[in-house]
Amino acid sequence: MCLGLPGEIIEKDEFSAVVDIGGTKREVSLMMLPEEVRIGDYVMVHVGFAISKMDPEEARKTLETIMEIADEIDY
Amino acid sequence: MKLITDFRNSEISRRLIKKIEEESSSESGYTIMEVCGTHTVSIFKYGIRSVLPENVSLISGPGCPVCVTSQGEIDAIFQIVKNNNVSLLTFGDLMKVPGSSGENLINLRSEGKDIRVMLSPLDAVKTAAREPDREFVFVGIGFETTAPAIASAVLEAKNMGLNNFSILPYCKTMPEVLGYLLDDPKLDINGFLCPGHVSVVTGKNIYQPLAQKGKAAVITGFEPLDILSSILQIIRQVNSGDYCVYNNYSRVVSDNGNRKAVQIMDTVFEPCSAVWRGLGELEDSGLGLKEEFSLFNSLEKFNVRVPQVSEKKGCRCGDVLKGHIKPNLCPLFSLQCNPENPVGPCMVSSEGACSAYYKFN
Numbered sequence: 001m002c003l004g005l006p007g008e009i010i011e012k013d014e015f016s017a018v019v020d021i022g023g024t025k026r027e028v029s030l031m032m033l034p035e036e037v038r039i040g041d042y043v044m045v046h047v048g049f050a051i052s053k054m055d056p057e058e059a060r061k062t063l064e065t066i067m068e069i070a071d072e073i074d075y
Numbered sequence: 076m077k078l079i080t081d082f083r084n085s086e087i088s089r090r091l092i093k094k095i096e097e098e099s100s101s102e103s104g105y106t107i108m109e110v111c112g113t114h115t116v117s118i119f120k121y122g123i124r125s126v127l128p129e130n131v132s133l134i135s136g137p138g139c140p141v142c143v144t145s146q147g148e149i150d151a152i153f154q155i156v157k158n159n160n161v162s163l164l165t166f167g168d169l170m171k172v173p174g175s176s177g178e179n180l181i182n183l184r185s186e187g188k189d190i191r192v193m194l195s196p197l198d199a200v201k202t203a204a205r206e207p208d209r210e211f212v213f214v215g216i217g218f219e220t221t222a223p224a225i226a227s228a229v230l231e232a233k234n235m236g237l238n239n240f241s242i243l244p245y246c247k248t249m250p251e252v253l254g255y256l257l258d259d260p261k262l263d264i265n266g267f268l269c270p271g272h273v274s275v276v277t278g279k280n281i282y283q284p285l286a287q288k289g290k291a292a293v294i295t296g297f298e299p300l301d302i303l304s305s306i307l308q309i310i311r312q313v314n315s316g317d318y319c320v321y322n323n324y325s326r327v328v329s330d331n332g333n334r335k336a337v338q339i340m341d342t343v344f345e346p347c348s349a350v351w352r353g354l355g356e357l358e359d360s361g362l363g364l365k366e367e368f369s370l371f372n373s374l375e376k377f378n379v380r381v382p383q384v385s386e387k388k389g390c391r392c393g394d395v396l397k398g399h400i401k402p403n404l405c406p407l408f409s410l411q412c413n414p415e416n417p418v419g420p421c422m423v424s425s426e427g428a429c430s431a432y433y434k435f436n
Contacts, residue, residue, distance in 0.1 A: 002217070044327050051223075
């Protein structure tokens with residue numbers, strides 16, 4: 001029920017966008033997004049609404065942290 | 076898509092598992108609750124339980140909205156559909172949940188009732204606008220992730236002047252149930268994998284009481300690296316005794332949450348008492364419609380009271396939701412209760428712990 005699906009914005013107007021979710025295109029409302037989004041941005045979609053803009057920079061930071069932890073392994 | 080696939084790297088997963096083995100040194104072990112049903116499914120899907128050391132155990136919590144909807148609330152849906160000429164609009168997860176009589180919405184539909192599955196509350200409003208001569212009831216089930224979307228639908232219906240659309244206000248909120256779990260003397264949890272998409276809306280502050288009471292709290296995504304690194308983070312907090320709320324899903328969740336979504340939710344809903352299946356009544360854990368939106372409350376519109384109903388004999392969904400037992404300890408599990416013939420909602424919902432245990436074990 002709290003499932004969110006990441007989708008890429010491929011078309012947009014002021015209040016809605018068409019997102020590509022794994023090859024499926026779906027219109028979503030942008031009314032809940034606190035920030036501006038552009039074509040090419042990724043958003044998390046839940047029950048027809050974009051609820052969050054996904055942040056590639058934060059993804060990179062999280063992965064870096066995980067890699068640092070993983071690299072601490074002594075073989 | 077790199078935002079997802081990079082978090083499925085098997086080599087890094089293997090290294091994290093090794094790290095978890097190295098650092099899970101406490102003799103008393105580590106009990107971690109995954110609160111969210113979507114986490115439960117991911118944990119099974121990626122086989123995470125099977126790769127953890129014996130002293131690190133994961134238990135499922137009350138984080139499936141369909142599962143925690145009380146039997147009375149389910150029965151009220153049946154009352155409205157049976158006694159009124161209405162079309163019911165619902166998310167698909169509810170279709171197989173049995174009422175006290177044993178029948179479900181699929182049975183009602185086969186008897187000729189108009190019951191339609193919706194992917195979005197806005198689709199429900201559009202449906203009502205397209206068919207002004209029919210009366211529509213939307214089942215508003217969800218946590219903070221879904222509540223703003225349902226609130227948006229109510230606002231949209233009001234703006235459009237629709238008088239043939241109403242909702243069953245069944246949304247519930249996380250902080251109160253987390254408080255309940257903290258106070259449960261039967262539960263000895265060291266840390267929580269906090270729900271990723273609830274946190275998108277709420278932000279991280281709702282979990283501060285967990286850290287203040289000496290529990291690790293890590294907001295977690297749904298990929299293997301997300302979950303494994305969060306488990307390691309919990310183990311480290313337990314080992315150090317230094318507890319905090321850690322946002323391990325910052326590519327999607329901002330620390331302050333989505334204030335716009337919260338504002339929409341607060342415009343339409345106000346806290347009210349709610350009955351959770353297996354847990355009973357928790358004050359301020361529900362979201363009731365504010366007075367100015369009472370015309371959109373199906374319960375008032377059709378003069379229905381949610382009945383107090385005892386749960387099905389033998390069904391241990393309540394204990395599963397509280398983390399007291401694993402699903403396979405329920406006497407009905409897989410025998411009388413399975414996905415083809417579900418007795419309790421934890422077997423019905425795709426995110427229910429019983430359904431996940433059955434499917435993946």
